[in-house]
Amino acid sequence: MKAIVMDEFGEPDVLKMQEIPRPLPGADEVLVRIKCCGVCHLDLILRSGMRSRVKPPRILGHELAAEVLEVGANVDDFVPGDRITSFNFQACGKCADCLRGRPSLCRQTLGDIGQTRDGGYAEYAVLLASNLVKLPDGMLFEHACFAACVYGPPYKAIRGVGKIQPGQTVVITGASGGLGLAAIQITKSLGARSIAITSNASKVDRLKALGADEVVVSPDGAFGEDVRQLTKGRGADLVVELIGSPTFHGSLRSLAPGGRIAVVGELHGTPVEINLGLLIIKEFELHGVQSANRAELQEILQFMHDNAIEPTIWKSLPLDKAAEAHRELANREVIGRVLLVP
Ligand SMILES: [Zn+2]
Ligand SMILES: [Zn+2]
Structure with a gap:
């Protein structure tokens, strides 16, 4: 598959398109085809190396919307063809805070999509099913990808x-x-x-x-x-x-x-x-207030859809223009969001 792999920290030019093997989903995971991925200011910080949790090589991108292609053996709430978005923090799902519906407080976190796990600057991604939420019928991928962040x-x-x-x-x-x-x-x-x-x-x-x-x-x-x-x-x-x-x-x-x-x-x-x-x-x-949890994200998607709330999209760029997207965002001229489309 084609992916923007960050092999080292540095200037936008470290974001280069590569051909790499398509990942396989584990038992609790889902393989998705990325439809679009937002470029976030956080991605610029991660690229610069200021967040030590990220270890190159890494595929950035946490503002993703996608279609499910394959599900792991333990996944029963998604089927191929489902339209999804995700939130980026991967809570353990088992600790006391997760069980009381406060996964943002999880201390056994598995890290974040686009930081400790490869994200959406790619044609495909493997994600934990517990991070995913289905889109309301008729909601555009380009709007849904911004719901969580x-x-x-x-x-x-x-x-x-x-x-x-x-x-x-x-x-x-x-x-x-x-x-x-x-x-x-x-x-x-x-x-x-x-x-x-x-x-x-x-x-x-x-x-x-x-x-x-x-x-x-x-x-x-x-x-x-x-x-x-x-x-x-x-x-x-x-x-x-x-x-x-x-x-x-x-x-x-x-x-x-x-x-x-x-x-x-x-x-x-x-x-x-x-x-x-x-x-x-x-x-x-x-x-x-930290990020929304899974139930809240589902509610937000429905709220955005019901109220016709649309993010302002400044520009959609093909995936191989990831470096250009980072440069544009860094120069502060951008009004609204920038999207990468594989
Ligand atoms: Zn973001
Ligand atoms: Zn937990």
């Missing part, structure tokens, strides 16, 4: 943590990034009101076009007062915190009494201060 965390934040109802208000920091745009779409589909926070005034029109009800340009993270004004002094029911410590103070100041903060991203790793008196008086809730 792009829509999963904001969906979990807004529906799982925020329990957002029509008419409630959601503040989204880092709104012009991929997860931020997804959060705006999800909020709108729920009939709730979004207040998008961005540091960049040039992003305002695009955020509004994608459905943001209000956009606050805040280069210094001091948007709490703007949110209070936009909510007639009450504050927001939920903050989806995609930036982390640089915006956290503004997020706290944005909260309505009893509001929730879902921290999805932390770009700086700087400790933050919380006034515990404020925590008591406002009875606010602070939650960390």
